[in-house]
Amino acid sequence: MKRFVLAALALSPCAFAAAPPDLAATILAHLAKPGSAQTEFIEVAYRGMLDRPLVTSGTMQWLGGDKLERDVQKPYKAVAKIGDGRMSVQRGDGAVQSMPIERAPQMAAILAGFRALLGGDAAQLSRDFEVKAAGNEARWVLTLTPRAGELKARVQSIQIDGRGDAPRCMTLSEGDGDTTITLVGAMARAGLQSSAPLQSALAARCRND
Amino acid sequence: MPPPQTADQKLLLDEIGEGPGSRLLLLAIGGASGEQLARLSQGLKAALQDDPRFLRVANGDANPDALASSLLPYRYLLSPTLDTRRFDADYLRDQLTQRLDDLSSPAASMLKPILPRDPTLEILKLAQRWAPAKQPQLREGVWFSSRNEALLVAETRAPGFDPGAQRDAIAALQKHFDALPGSKSAELVISGPGYFSLQVSSRTKAEADRFGFITTAGFVILLLLAYRSIVPLLVTALPLLSGAVCGFAALALVFGEAHGITIAFGFTLLGVAQEYPIRVFSHRRAGVGALQSVGDLWPLLATAIVSTCIAYLAFFASGVTGLQQLAVFTITGLIVAGACTRWLLPRVLPERFRDAAQTPGLAGAWKFLARLPRPRWLPWLVLVAGVLVVAFAPAKFWENDLSALAPVPRSLLLTQARLGGELGAPDVRYLLVLRAASADGVLRLSERITPQVDALVARHAVDAVELPSRYLPSVETQRARQAGLPDAAALQAALAQAEQGLPFRTGLFAPFVADVEAARALPPLTPERFEQTPLGARLQAMLLHHGDGKSAVHGGRAPWIGLGTLIGVHDPGAIAALSASTHGAAHLLDLKAASESLLIGYRQRILVALAIAALLLCATVTIALRGPRRALHVLAPMTLATLMVLVVLRAAGIPLSLFHLVSLTLAAGLGLHYALFFERRTDDPAEERRTLHATLVCVISALLVFGVLALSSVPVLRAIGLTVALGVAFHFTLSVLMAPAGHLQAPNGSAPDSPVSSNQAPR
Numbered sequence: 003m004k005r006f007v008l009a010a011l012a013l014s015p016c017a018f019a020a021a022p023p024d025l026a027a028t029i030l031a032h033l034a035k036p037g038s039a040q041t042e043f044i045e046v047a048y049r050g051m052l053d054r055p056l057v058t059s060g061t062m063q064w065l066g067g068d069k070l071e072r073d074v075q076k077p078y079k080a081v082a083k084i085g086d087g088r089m090s091v092q093r094g095d096g097a098v099q100s101m102p103i104e105r106a107p108q109m110a111a112i113l114a115g116f117r118a119l120l121g122g123d124a125a126q127l128s129r130d131f132e133v134k135a136a137g138n139e140a141r142w143v144l145t146l147t148p149r150a151g152e153l154k155a156r157v158q159s160i161q162i163d164g165r166g167d168a169p170r171c172m173t174l175s176e177g178d179g180d181t182t183i184t185l186v187g188a189m190a191r192a193g194l195q196s197s198a199p200l201q202s203a204l205a206a207r208c209r210n211d
Numbered sequence: 212m213p214p215p216q217t218a219d220q221k222l223l224l225d226e227i228g229e230g231p232g233s234r235l236l237l238l239a240i241g242g243a244s245g246e247q248l249a250r251l252s253q254g255l256k257a258a259l260q261d262d263p264r265f266l267r268v269a270n271g272d273a274n275p276d277a278l279a280s281s282l283l284p285y286r287y288l289l290s291p292t293l294d295t296r297r298f299d300a301d302y303l304r305d306q307l308t309q310r311l312d313d314l315s316s317p318a319a320s321m322l323k324p325i326l327p328r329d330p331t332l333e334i335l336k337l338a339q340r341w342a343p344a345k346q347p348q349l350r351e352g353v354w355f356s357s358r359n360e361a362l363l364v365a366e367t368r369a370p371g372f373d374p375g376a377q378r379d380a381i382a383a384l385q386k387h388f389d390a391l392p393g394s395k396s397a398e399l400v401i402s403g404p405g406y407f408s409l410q411v412s413s414r415t416k417a418e419a420d421r422f423g424f425i426t427t428a429g430f431v432i433l434l435l436l437a438y439r440s441i442v443p444l445l446v447t448a449l450p451l452l453s454g455a456v457c458g459f460a461a462l463a464l465v466f467g468e469a470h471g472i473t474i475a476f477g478f479t480l481l482g483v484a485q486e487y488p489i490r491v492f493s494h495r496r497a498g499v500g501a502l503q504s505v506g507d508l509w510p511l512l513a514t515a516i517v518s519t520c521i522a523y524l525a526f527f528a529s530g531v532t533g534l535q536q537l538a539v540f541t542i543t544g545l546i547v548a549g550a551c552t553r554w555l556l557p558r559v560l561p562e563r564f565r566d567a568a569q570t571p572g573l574a575g576a577w578k579f580l581a582r583l584p585r586p587r588w589l590p591w592l593v594l595v596a597g598v599l600v601v602a603f604a605p606a607k608f609w610e611n612d613l614s615a616l617a618p619v620p621r622s623l624l625l626t627q628a629r630l631g632g633e634l635g636a637p638d639v640r641y642l643l644v645l646r647a648a649s650a651d652g653v654l655r656l657s658e659r660i661t662p663q664v665d666a667l668v669a670r671h672a673v674d675a676v677e678l679p680s681r682y683l684p685s686v687e688t689q690r691a692r693q694a695g696l697p698d699a700a701a702l703q704a705a706l707a708q709a710e711q712g713l714p715f716r717t718g719l720f721a722p723f724v725a726d727v728e729a730a731r732a733l734p735p736l737t738p739e740r741f742e743q744t745p746l747g748a749r750l751q752a753m754l755l756h757h758g759d760g761k762s763a764v765h766g767g768r769a770p771w772i773g774l775g776t777l778i779g780v781h782d783p784g785a786i787a788a789l790s791a792s793t794h795g796a797a798h799l800l801d802l803k804a805a806s807e808s809l810l811i812g813y814r815q816r817i818l819v820a821l822a823i824a825a826l827l828l829c830a831t832v833t834i835a836l837r838g839p840r841r842a843l844h845v846l847a848p849m850t851l852a853t854l855m856v857l858v859v860l861r862a863a864g865i866p867l868s869l870f871h872l873v874s875l876t877l878a879a880g881l882g883l884h885y886a887l888f889f890e891r892r893t894d895d896p897a898e899e900r901r902t903l904h905a906t907l908v909c910v911i912s913a914l915l916v917f918g919v920l921a922l923s924s925v926p927v928l929r930a931i932g933l934t935v936a937l938g939v940a941f942h943f944t945l946s947v948l949m950a951p952a953g954h955l956q957a958p959n960g961s962a963p964d965s966p967v968s969s970n971q972a973p974r
Contacts, residue, residue, distance in 0.1 A: 047315045051326065053714040056315035072317065082317045087351045089317060100349070101318070109317035156320055178323065 026135035027124055029142050032167040035120040038065045042190040043072075046204060048181045054198040062186070064116045072109075084113055107156035108182065111174055114153070115146065115160050119169060131160075141165055143209070163208040171208035183208065232639035232776065233371030234266070234752075236384070236403040237630040241360035243397040249351030251391055252361035258387035259365050264380045266366040266748045271346060271354030282744060284729040285736050286333040289684060290340070293692035298331075298702060298727065303709035306331050311713060328722040341682065341746055347633045356633045360400070364634055366752070371404035374412040381409060402627045404639060407619045415925045419475070422919045422928075429915045437908045439565050443492045446559055451484050453555075454548030461543035466536055473533055476873060477540035479931065482916065483519055483880045484548035486909045487512060488556055490888070493567040493905030496897065501557035509553055514835040515887050516549040518828050519880040525824035526873075529817045537873075567904040568897035576907070577900055580947050590851060590949060597854040601861050609814065610866035611807040635675065635778050642800045643676065643775030643786070650738050650754055653773035654685040660789060660797050664775075672786055674779025679753040682746055689735040699728045810869070817872055828883075836890070845886040848949045852882050852941035859937055870930045878938020881913055885946040906943070913939040 040063040047056040060075040069085040080093045089109055090100040103110050118127040127133060130153075131146035144162045148154040158175040170189045174182045183204050185194075196203075240251050252270045259268040287293060296302050310330055313322050325334055347354040347362050354362040365384065369376030381401060388399045434444045458477060490512065495504050520542045527538035567573075630636070645660075647653040657680035664676045684692075697705065702724050710720075738754055741747050755772040775797075780786065783799060790798035833842040853875055860867065888902050917939065920932025 045315065047319070049314055049319075049323075051323070051716055051719050052311075052314065053716055056311065056714075058315045074316075078312055080312075080316060084317075088349055091316060091318060093312070093316075099318075101321070103352075106317045106320055108320045112317075176320065180323070 024135075025137075025139070025142065026133045026144060028139060029135060029144060029164070030119070030124050030127070032139070033119045033164075033169070038063065039116075039120050040064070041186045044185040044190045044194060046183045046185075046194070046199060046201075048183075048201050050179055055201070057194065057197065059190070062116075064120055066121075068113060068117070070109075070113045070116060072112075082109065084109060107153055108174060108176065110153055111148070111157045111160055112172065112184070115162065115172055118146065119162065139166065173205065173208065232637040232642075233404040234367045234369070235636055236365045236367060236381070236401055236405055237627065237634055237636060238363040238365060238384075239356060239358075239360035239400040239402075239630055240363075240388075241358065241398050241400065243393070245351055245355070245359065247393055248355075248359075248361040248397065249353045251388070251394060251397055252353040252363055254391040255363060255384075255388055258390070259384065262383055262387065264368055264376075264383055266368050266752060268363060268365045269343065270361070270363040271349050272352050282736070282740070283328075283334070284726045284733060286329070286337055287696055287727060287730040288689040288692050288733065288736060290333040290336050292331060292333060292336065293695040294688075297695060298697050298705060300705040300708035303330070303705055307709055307713055307715065311715075327719050328726060330720055330723055343635060346635065354634070356630070362630065362634055364636065366748075367405055369405070372408055374408045377405035377409045381406060400626060400630075402623065402630050407623060407627075410623060411619060415928060418923050418925050418928060419920075422923065426916045426919050429919075430912055433908065433912055433915065437570070437904070438492055438567070442561055442564070443488070446556060447485070447488045447492075449556060449559070450487050450548035450551040451481065453551045454481055454484050454544035454546075457547040458540040458544035461539050462536055465539050466532075473536040473540060476537055477544070480523065480537065480541045480873070480877050480880075481544045481548070482913075483877065483884075484545055484552075485912065486881070486884050486905075487516075487548055487552035489908050489912075490884075490905045491552060491556055491560075492564075493908060494898070494901045495560075495564050495566070496568070496901070497566060500562075501560040505553055505557045510835075511887055511891055512549065512552070514832065515884050516545055517835075518831050518883050518887075520545055521827045521831060522821075522824050522876050522880055524827075525817065525820035525876070528820035528823065529813065531813045531816065534813075534817065566897070566901075568900040570900075570904055573900050573904055577903055580903070583948065585948055590847060590945075593851050593855065593945075597851070597858045600858045601854065604861035604864070606861055606864035607866040608861075609811070610868040611810055612803075637677070637776035637778050638780045640801065640803050641777050641780050641783060641786070642802065643678070643777060643789070643797060644800045645679070645773035645775065645797045647771050647773070647796065650756070650771050651686050653754060653771050654680050654683060655687060656793065656796055657681075657773055657775070658685055658688060660793060663789060663792065667782075667785055667789075670782075670785065672780075672782035673777050674781075676775055676777055677753075678775045679750060679773045682750045682753075683736060683738060683741050686735040686737075693731060693733070693735075696727050696731050698731065699724060702727055814869060814872070817869070821872070821876065832883075832887075841890060844890045844949065845883065848886050848945035849879055849882045849942065851949075852938060852945045853879055855941040855945075856934060856937045860934065865930075865933075868930060870927055871934050874931045874934035875938065878935045878942060881909070881935075881939055882942025882946065884909065885942050886949075889946045889950040906946075910939055910943045 040061060042059070043062045044057065044059045047058075049056065058074050058076065060073045062073070063071045065071065065085075067085075068087070069083075071084070072082040074080040074082075078093065080091065082089060082091045084103060087103050088100055089103050089106050090098050092098045103113070114130060117123070118131070124133075127146070129149075131148055134145045134147075136143045136145070142164055144164070146160040146162070148157050148159075156177050158177055161171075161173040161175070162169050163171045163173075168187050170185065170187060172184045172186065174184070176182075181201060183201070185192075185208070189208070194204075199207075238255070240248050240255070243251070253272065256268050256270045256272065259265045307330060310322070310326060310332075313319060314326075322332075325332070347356060349355070356362050367377065367380045369380060371377065384401065385399065388394050431444060434447060435441070437443075455478065458481065462473070490508060491501075491505055494508055495501060499507075523538050523541045523545070525538075526534040527542075529535070643664075645653050645656045647656050657678040661678060661680065664678065667673055668675060680688075706720055706724065738750060741750055753774045753776075755774065756770060777786070783801070787799040829842065829846055832845050833839050836842050836845065856875060856878065857867075860871065865871075885906050888906060891902060893899060893902075914936055917932045917935035920928050921936050923929045923932060
C-alpha cells in the first residue's frame with residue numbers, strides 16, 4: 003500500500019508559482035508511479051436488474067503497461083488477469099475463461115484508469131479520454147470521458163476522487179445506467195459501514211468523509 | 212459405358228473434388244504493428260464476408276451472435292444442456308447464484324444484455340461449442356502467429372484444384388487487401404492447396420510460353436533455310452489453325468466446355484498436323500501443279516491421318532472425360548487439317564517455288580544414310596535387349612502420385628505447414644465420410660459416433676474432429692430436448708423457488724420464460740433453416756446430396772453424405788476402425804489412396820484402349836499398303852522405336868505417368884509418318900530426296916519443339932518433352948535403318964524392287 007503514497011518532492015515549487023497550473027496535469031504528475039502498484043479494493047456494484055448492490059473485495063495490482071490483475075477474495079475467490087488485449091478469468095479452481103478485453107469494457111475502463119493514474123502519461127490519457135478536473139490539489143475529482151470505440155459505447159464516464167497524491171474511489175458509470183464504485187487505498191482499508199450501502203451515501207463518502 | 216469405380220472414387224470425383232480442406236486459404240498478415248495488423252485482419256474479414264467467392268472467413272474474432280436472433284429460442288434444442296439437466300428449482304438456483312457472481316465480475320458488461328433472456332447462458336455454450344477446436348493465440352481480438360502475423364482462414368467456394376476459379380478468388384482477396392487503409396506497409400502471405408494449384412499452373416504456363424517463343428523462332432528459321440522462300444512460312448499454319456478452330460467447335464458441341472488441360476495437350480497432340488503442309492512443300496516438283504502434287508501424296512497422307520486418328524481414338528475409349536475431350540479435339544483437328552492441306556493449301560501456293568530435291572547438301576545426306584550398315588540382326592537385338600531392360604530395370608514402373616509431376620515449391624510447403632500448424636487447419640488427405648438415406652440420418656449417425664470419435668481424440672489418434680452434428684443435432688435429439696423443457700407454469704414455479712433470497716428484480720426473467728415456452732412449440736431445426744445462420748455455410752459444406760435422378764448410377768447407395776473434417780491425424784488405422792463398428796456407414800476416406808487408385812484405373816483403361824488401337828492401326832496400315840509385308844516395314848520401326856523410348860525412360864529410373872503414355876502415342880503418330888513416307892515406292896531419285904527433305908524438316912522441327920521442352924524445370928513438361936523428343940529420334944533412326952531395300956539404299960535410283968544391297972532389312 004505504501005507504494006501508492008507518492009512523494010511530490012521532486013516537483014519544483016516554481017511550477018506552482020507560474021500562471022494557474024492545469025489542475026488535471028498537476029494531479030496526474032503527483033500520482034505518477036512508474037513500474038507497478040498494488041492496492042486493496044472494495045467494489046460495490048449497483049445493477050439495474052438487482053434490488054441491492056453486490057459487494058466484492060480483494061486486491062488489485064497494476065503491473066505496468068496494459069497488465070492488470072484483480073484478485074477477488076470475498077464473497078468468492080476469483081482471479082482476473084488482463085494483458086495483451088485479453089482478459090482471463092478463473093473462478094475458484096474452475097477452468098480459465100479467456101476473452102478479448104473489448105468484451106469486458108468495464109475492466110478495460112478500470113485498466114485505462116490505472117494506466118492513466120499511475121503511468122503518468124497525460125498525453126495518452128487525453129488521447130483516449132476527455133479529462134476534466136475539479137477541486138484543488140488537496141481534494142480533487144478527475145472525470146474521464148471516453149472519446150471513441152467500444153469504451154465510449156459502454157462507458158459513460160470514470161470519476162476518480164482523491165486527496166493529494168492518493169486516489170480514494172473510482173466510480174464507473176456505464177451506458178445502461180449501472181454504476182460501480184470501487185474504493186481503493188485508505189478507503190478500502192476503512193471498509194464499508196453497511197453491507198448494502200446506498201449509492202448516494204457511498205458517493206458522498208467518496209467526496210467528503 | 213461409364214468406367215467402373217469404387218464408392219470412394221465416385222465420391223471423390225462427383226462430390227468432394229479434393230475435400231473441404233482443399234478450399235482453405237491460410238492467410239498471414241505481417242510487417243506492421245500488432246494494432247495495425249489486427250485492424251487489417253478485421254478489414255479483410257469484413258471484405259471477404261461480403262464476397263460471394265468465399266464461403267466463410269475466420270480471424271479469431273468469435274461471433275457471439277452465432278445464432279440469428281429469429282432462431283434464438285432454438286438454443287434449447289441445439290445446446291446439449293437439456294441432455295443431462297432439467298430446468299427445475301435446484302438447477303436454476305445454482306445457475307442464478309453463479310450469475311450473481313458474474314454480475315460483480317469483469318465479464319458483467321458482456322452478460323448483462325443476455326441475462327434476462329438466457330440465465331443459463333445457452334448462447335455462450337453454443338458459441339463455445341462452435342468455436343474452432345484448436346485456435347492460435349488471440350491478441351487485439353484476432354489470431355496471431357508466434358511470428359507476430361495476424362492469421363486468417365478463408366474458405367473459397369471453388370474447389371482447390373480449379374486454378375481458374377482459384378485465380379479469381381485469390382486476385383479478389385489481394386484486391387480487398389490492397390484496398391484496406393494501411394495495407395501498403397503490411398505484407399499478406401497466402402498459402403493453401405488452391406494457392407499451390409494456381410502457382411504450379413502459372414509456373415507451368417510461364418515456362419511453356421517462354422519455350423514456345425524459342426521454338427517458334429527456331430521453326431521460322433528452319434522453314435526459311437529449308438525452303439529458301441517466305442511462302443511456306445506464311446501458309447504453314449493454315450491447316451493447324453483451321454484444325455484447332457474446328458477442334459474447339461467440336462468440343463463446344465460435344466461437351467459444352469473443356470478442361471484447360473485439354474486445350475494445352477490438344478495443341479501438343481495436334482502438332483502432328485504440322486507435318487502435312489511440310490510434306491506438301493517438300494514434294495512439289497517442276498512441271499506439276501500444286502493441286503496435282505498434293506493429289507499424288509494424298510493416299511499416303513490419308514493413311515497417316517486415319518492411322519493417327521485411330522491411335523487418338525484410344526483416348527476416347529478410355530472413358531476418362533478429360534481424355535475423351537482430348538480425343539474429340541485432336542481427331543476433329545487432324546481431319547480438318549488434313550482436308551485443308553489437301554484442298555485449300557494447294558490453291559494458295561504460288562506457281563513459283565524451289566525444288567526441295569535441289570537443296571544443297573541433301574544429296575550428301577542421302578548418300579550418307581544410304582551407306583549406313585543395316586545388319587539383319589539389328590532389329591532382333593533391339594527387340595530382345597529392349598524387352599529385357601523394360602522388364603528388369605529396377606525403377607518403379609508407374610508413377611501413381613500425380614503431384615510428383617507438378618510439385619509445389621518447397622518454400623510454399625514450409626509456409627503451409629507452419630500456418631496450418633498454428634491455425635489447426637484440417638487434414639487435406641483424410642476425411643470422415645458418413646452415409647445415410649437422409650440429411651437427418653447423417654446427423655443421427657454423426658451423433659451416434661461422437662462418443663467413439665471423442666475416444667479417438669482422447670487416445671491422440673487425431674487432434675480434433677469436426678462432425679456435422681456439432682452444428683446441428685438430429686431431429687430426434689432436438690425432440691428429446693424439447694420434451695425436457697418445462698411448461699410455463701412449472702418453469703414459473705421453479706424460478707420463483709430458485710430466486711428466493713436472491714436480489715434479482717421480480718419479473719426480470721420473463722423473457723427467459725417466454726423463450727422456453729416458444730422453444731416447446733418449435734418445429735425441429737432443419738439443415739435448410741440452419742443455412743440462414745452465420746454458420747449455415749459451414750454445415751452446408753459438410754452435408755452433401757447426390758443430384759436427383761442419378762440414384763440409379765449410384766447403385767442404391769445412400770444419397771446423403773456427411774463429411775467430418777479431421778485435424779492432426781496421427782493414427783489413420785484407429786480412425787478407419789470406425790467403419791467396422793458402423794457397418795461401413797461411417798468410414799475414413801483417404802483422398803490420396805482414392806485418387807491414386809482412380810489414376811491406376813484410368814491407366815488400365817487407357818492401356819487396353821491403346822492395345823485395341825494398335826491392332827486397328829495394324830489392320831489399317833495393312834489394308835492401305837495392300838499386304839502384311841509392306842505393312843511390316845511401317846509397323847516394325849514404329850514398335851521398336853516406342854520400345855526404345857521405354858528402354859531409355861526405364862534405364863534412367865523415370866516412372867511412367869499418363870503424360871508419358873500420351874507422349875508415346877504422339878511420338879508413335881509422328882513415327883508412323885516417317886515410316887510411311889520412307890516405305891513409299893518411287894523410282895525417281897529426286898522424289899526420294901524430297902521425301903528425305905520433308906522428313907528431315909519434320910524431324911528437326913519436332914526435336915526443336917520437344918527437345919526444348921525436355922529442358923523444362925516443370926516435371927510434367929519435361930516428361931512430355933523428353934518422351935516425344937526421344938521418340939522422334941528413335942522413330943527416325945529406325946525408319947531409316949529399317950526402310951525396305953531399294954528405297955534408301957539406292958543412291959543411283961535403281962528400280963524399287965531390284966536387289967541392290969545385301970544388307971537388306973527383313974522383308
